[in-house]
Amino acid sequence: MAKGEFVALMGPSGSGKSTFLNIVAGLTVPDAGDVIVAGTNVSRLSDSRSTVFRRRNIGFVFQSHNLVESFTAEENVVLGARLDLQKPDTKRAHELMEALGIGDKHERRPDELSGGERQRVAIARALYMQPKLILADEPTGNLDMETSQQICSLLEAVNKRYGCAILLVTHDPIVAKTAGRICFLKDGCLVDTFASPRDPAIITQRYVEKMQER
Template sequence: MRPVRAWGHEKTVRLVPVRDPGSGTGRQAPAVELAAVSKTYPGQVRALDEVTLTVDRGTFLAVMGPSGSGKSTLMHCAAGIDTPTGGRAFIDGTEIGALSETRRTELRRRSVGFVFQSYNLVPSLSVEDNIMLPLRLAGRAPDKEWIRGLVDRVGMSGRLAHRPSELSGGQQQRVAIARALAARPAVVFADEPTGALDLRTGREVLALLRDLVDGLGQTVVMVTHDPAAAARADRAVVMADGRIVDTLVKPTAAELATCVTRLETE
């Protein structure tokens, strides 16, 4: 437990895991599952070519590949932002393609968190209001104890009244991470989360994502071009021409850099 100063008072908060893999009577479904997913855009541009991928709960997956390899399309289809033209995609055991657009939006609000390179905070809102915004849009009452503990864990308990313009880039990304976790989602998708940060600050954000996986059992899927960032993951998949061409477990930055360089020169 750790003391938390938030909303003008001090309270001791214990953050329980986002998901308990052992809870319930049966095995939980993976956080994310793709089964032979393809995506073809107008003009017969095939961005994904029958990709099959399982992301277990409480794990950190990195997705790498040269420009145009399909990594962003994979994330969009896996997160329910885009619709596959073939195959099946599941979030938290629910098949995305079987849902109406309204139900898909509800699923994303309930089970998916997003962290973007550009933070995407609302400039006119305070840190506290930015973190609470997804819950308010979904019409859900916040779990204030969870939020207090989360704010403390990302190191922003003393900045709740600040506006984004009063924060550094690293602080803004920490707020974005807290916002992504506010609804206790099954999975957080991070799209180049360190791309706009300096090296030291980027390392701090990556360490925070790693801590959320190890300490809270959060599932994280991170798209990145940076081998050093991907090396923080439990597993990395490398893409080329819309396919997964390599999978590395506990990868090193050198292994990942060699793999991507080989693909870029082939």
């Protein structure tokens, strides 16, 4: 991935998408090869260095179980700072939450937020540490179509505005089309990569063809 690129990763269940994200994050060590993130070989870092690197350079957004339920939205957003023993920058947290359309939800706990709002909090939290890369594993998987579209537009805006690269895993071609480039994974192998045609029907057709190839 180039600096600031937005890539969507698609593939059947079990093809290795989440595993790949875990490897990029340095959470899983690859059997072979190197993973370079922002100039650092994450697969060669010790556990403690890997944790610090991840916290400072990579933001995460998952399908669910994203947030600490006992914390408020704002406390969730500044979680990275706390873990990094930095004083939380409340102003920055408020600006991000405002930009993501949850400016009035600081004090809400996750169970008092809608699914879309929870994902906005998760995105604000991912952005808070000014990461070079955001890893998103099916971030719209639990959302209805309209909210899913809103989250896609937000990710696109975030990618442009903050310049952080995004690697997004999805099964949904309508979500995938938001990215600049699309990659297909099959049985752990990259089998296709192409500029987004911005048309979910074309993505689906290409996907079906690729997955049927022997």
